[in-house]
Amino acid sequence: MCLTMNPDAAIANYGYPGAGPYDGGQAEYLRVPYGDWACLKLPGEPGDEFEDDFLLLSDIFPTAYYAAELAKVKTGKTVAVFGAGPVGLLAAYSSMLKGASEVYVVDKSDKRLKLAESIGAVPINFTDGDPVEMIMQYRQDNKKLMGSLRPGEEKALGVDCAIDAVGYQAFDRNNPEEFKANQVLMDIARIIAPGGSIGVIGVYSADPAGKDENEKRGYLTLPWAELWFKGVSIGTGPTPVKQMHVFLRNLIFNDKAKPSFIVSDRISIDEAPEAYKQFDKRNDVVKPIIKFY
Template sequence: MLAVVYKENSQVKVEEVEDPKLESPTDCVIRVTSAGICGSDLHMYEGRTASKAGQVFGHENMGVVEQVGPGVRSIKKGDRVVLPFNIACGTCFDCVRGRTEACLVANPEAPHAGYGYAGMGPYRGGQAELLRVPWADYNCLKIPGQPGDELEDDFLLLSDVFPTAYHGTELANVRPGATVAVFGAGPVGLLAGYCALLRGASEVYVVDSVPERLAKVKEMGAIPIDFTKGDPVKQIIDLRRGNPLIMGALRAGEEKAMGVMCGIDAVGYQSRDIKGADAHGGREKPTQVLEQLVELVNPTGSIGVIGVYMAPDPGAPDENAKQGIYPLPWAKVFDKGITVGTGQTPVKRYNHFLRDLIIAGRARPSMIVSHRLPLQDAPDAYKKFDARKDGYTKVILKPQLSPKARA
């Protein structure tokens, strides 16, 4: 089969690799119809992880079941399924508590597992024509319709970015009427703002610098904040102070809480120093977003951290950052009584009801998708997505569009 294979820093190729096989009675094999390129894939692409040459990328996967093992009961050949990026056994201590992002069985080296990702076990990714799925009954989410229909892209986003965005709003305690600031308008950040609106937030600010992303923020009904135009914390506070209805509702003393109650970090360890940054680049400052959120979030507010922080990071700007060690303003966090939630998303906690929002027409997360490309276009797509240029907001690879000729 053809697959997207990591070769070296900033280089992937589409190559012929061995077809997957059933390795356990509880496995299935799917023919992939859609596979997303995630912002997290760029960490590996840029050499910022321990990923090794030969890794098949792709943790955002959906397709049609081709084979099932004799132990599979609820999934059959021909079923259309989407897969959480977390691979989980379904029966360990963490899985039975709904913490499938921390399965203790699936990865022999760490308390989490996933498809095609550094440090997440011996599993190939799904940016390929075929994919083996362990514990198929537990990990496959059945979806209606036919491959390539009008909901294909919406359903694919149930694999990662839609549940991850929703998880960010859970960690940040977004409730009806909440004030929310999301830092980062990549796919997850855009959908975090979208999920905050779905949950009834009264104000949603989304901070970024890429014009196409900021235009998408405005299109979905949130308030874009361009950090190249000045300190985003000050911009948001000034906007709130400039609203006479907000100011007219304050009692004496409440002017001390002119920030927001809920903050979401959708950037992670590759955040950029706002000093000198432009729309497409700038010096890295891993703590930039966290520092700004601690400043912006009101006393007793909450911060949800869904942007990736990872160690080791060979490309980090200093020796501490290479080991995932960052100086943070914890005294201010304590003084303000801010709640901080972090970690990978337990996709299975959310994907059933998010699927049903899509089926009911209440959610259309595919509004963030910018490009739908055949598998052989992956090298160019990675390059352009990494450069944040040419409108590359969210890319979905369609293996079935690939020509039959082999690379």
């Protein structure tokens, strides 16, 4: 958390758009200062059935689980996850681990939505229409749900918990080739039920490529009146990985969690540049893993 060299992005991992010389860990060798502090002891051997699952403990799985924590997902809650990338899919999966009764996943990739469906979530493709209305209609068509409601409750069919796993690079639903930084948050404000909870794990920061000065500074317009009257709570921020990786590891080796279902490709380091290009284009790549042996 840099307060000196990059004060404009204090407590933001050195600033997302201005990450400086930190190019990531995709290399044969990597120097990590004070790395022992972050080590987690793992059972098994390289190449065993847990290897890919354990690899996801370094970031993606804890981040997704933290999203469910921020959204206050608990047993019986209903959840809408916007974004079916690696974090969004695992946020839906984490919501189920926490006992959610209904989980909806919103995206436009058929491949990613099929993965969401494979773990028991309801896929919502926003290219087919307004995702908020589609979720509402799905709930209205649930006869058991409608039969359990008291008079008047059918007017408030929003979800208890919502997770933004997209961030400021959200697609504009009226112009899918363009970005609209506040699109997901606007949709969440409509779908969240009174008293609900929102977890924002998607990155929001200043965007040098923003459409206007506000977006360039990271200032977004939100329906605060609607959120205020609904009495919702909002949780945001980077993930405290070390608070979660021990119990998530235990879930994995006790066969209670298998996060590697999101892994779509296993590639060599030489194939990484092309994989990044495909990932950036939002093609069928979901989560590549680089193998060094």
